[in-house]
Amino acid sequence: MSADHGKVMELFGSVFNDVAGSVAIMMSYLGDQTGVYRAMDKLGPATASSIAIESQVDERYLLEWLSSNAARGYVTYDDDSQLFSLSPEQAAVFARENEPTCIQGLIQGVVGQFVNQDIAIDVFKTGRGRPWGEHHECCFCGTERFFRPAYATHLLDEWIPAMAGVEEKLSKGAKVADIGCGLGTSSILMAENFPNSIIHAYDFHAPSIEEARKRAESKGLENLEFFVADAAEVSNEGYDLACIFDAWHDMGDPVGVAKAIREKLTADGTFMVVEPMALDGLKNNIENNPGAGMFYGFGTLICVPASKAQPVGLGLGPQAGPKRLMELLSSAGFSDVNLAAETHNNLVLQARR
Ligand SMILES: C[S@@+](CC[C@H](N)C(=O)[O-])C[C@H]1O[C@@H](n2cnc3c(N)ncnc32)[C@H](O)[C@@H]1O
Structure with missing residues (x-):
């Protein structure tokens, strides 16, 4: 039976979106670990340069990062003023630790899985057990942070x-x-x-x-x-x-x-x-x-x-x-x-x- 091209393209599009999402997750992890989201929440609408100074990261990389985040709808970009900001909703998901919608713990847990992907492959193939303690520490703090x-x-x-x-x-x-x-x-x-x-x-x-x-x-x-x-x-x-x-x-x-x-x-x-x-x-x-x-x-x-x-x-x-x-x-x-x-x-x- 040959593949239905329309359905293949539909599936490809869906998986492509997931892959884009996984890159966005890595972007979000960078922003969390370096304090960029928290700096943006503190500053309000700001230039890439001021956000870089506040969060002490490299300005050129930050501009690329902000662009990626804006394209995914994780941050807001205003073209007239060329300022970047977090809406209250974006702040509740990415920047504010005690909001029930803060997603960073879950993201940390996922990123932790990629760190030791070679172990995951071995476990999957051999069927051996993998004790909780064998995971990257992001698994422990991410789990806690997500559930808290x-x-x-x-x-x-x-x-x-x-x-x-x-x-x-x-x-x-x-x-x-x-x-x-x-x-x-x-x-x-x-x-x-x-x-x-x-x-x-x-x-x-x-x-x-x-x-x-x-x-x-x-x-x-x-x-x-x-x-x-x-x-x-x-x-x-x-x-x-x-x-x-x-x-x-x-x-x-x-x-x-x-x-x-x-x-x-x-x-x-x-x-x-x-x-x-x-x-x-x-x-x-x-x-x-x-x-x-x-x-x-x-x-x-x-x-x-x-x-x-x-x-x-x-x-x-x-x-x-x-x-x-x-x-x-x-x-x-x-x-x-x-x-x-x-x-x-x-x-x-x-x-x-
Ligand atoms: C997903 S974590 C949940 C931790 C915590 N209850 C929370 O909600 O944040 C699962 C926990 O179960 C613990 N655990 C798994 N099997 C266990 C066992 N047989 N005896 C004691 N602790 C165990 C692990 O060490 C780990 O801390």
Whole structure:
């Protein structure tokens, strides 16, 4: 069967646009790491020369960079005045760290994948696991930076209130385990907002825990303690709430981990599992989930290899979907398993011991 030329051109155009987008992502990374977007946000409409001085980068390169960004709609160019600027919307996406729409963490995570592309090829060919700790450090800080605004926006106001009775317990004083805590963003948020509660945060990646400890210390939090430990070997017990944020599918044995966590909960304890947004079934994700291409891509590069590097190596992947996730929680012995909340990027599952 010969190819339909019109369809070939349509596909070529679409992929060409993706390639242009990937160059734009590298441009955006340069602008973030050198502070150009932040300088532009500070200056308002400005010449390339003033932006170069403010951000201390080479003026000729900057002009090329600004032109590329303007052509992609990432910055604004006014031909009459020949000034470059960020609209409030562009600033919210590229320059302002605490905006929930700040995209720079995600970009950093993607760029980190290109750094060690030779390892990705080897993993893909051989089927070996790739431990989380084997990634470029952009993977850790990019992940944290991407998830932070979502946690800051949703965790306290939506996700915890969606867990029956949990918010009240945390306000009075409860014991919480945050497992697979990474750099501790969710742990710090809970410790800050529930000063009567004790938060224990666990992760088996020692450099992440070291960084998380520094961050908590700088905030003077005394109700938060970090542990380097595998999720299946949480050292304390009697938890009113155990949570896993965007990490359950990365684990080699999610059911084994869930069973072990269940044993560490109080009789009426809650298990909250936050996972990337996904629908049930591949076809459904392909057709109806705009994030599916990206999440299956991260699954190929990061999540499935991370799981395969651990005992059991289930390789659940980040797009398992709510039905499968709930089945796994039920098979670990939990009751009242349900989808308590969902946001643009996340599913929030609730299970009772
Ligand atoms: C995608 S990151 C999410 C980190 C953090 N929860 C967040 O949302 O920013 C996944 C984390 O799970 C941790 N992890 C994966 N498998 C683990 C296991 N078996 N035991 C403990 N931590 C694990 C990794 O070290 C990594 O920090």
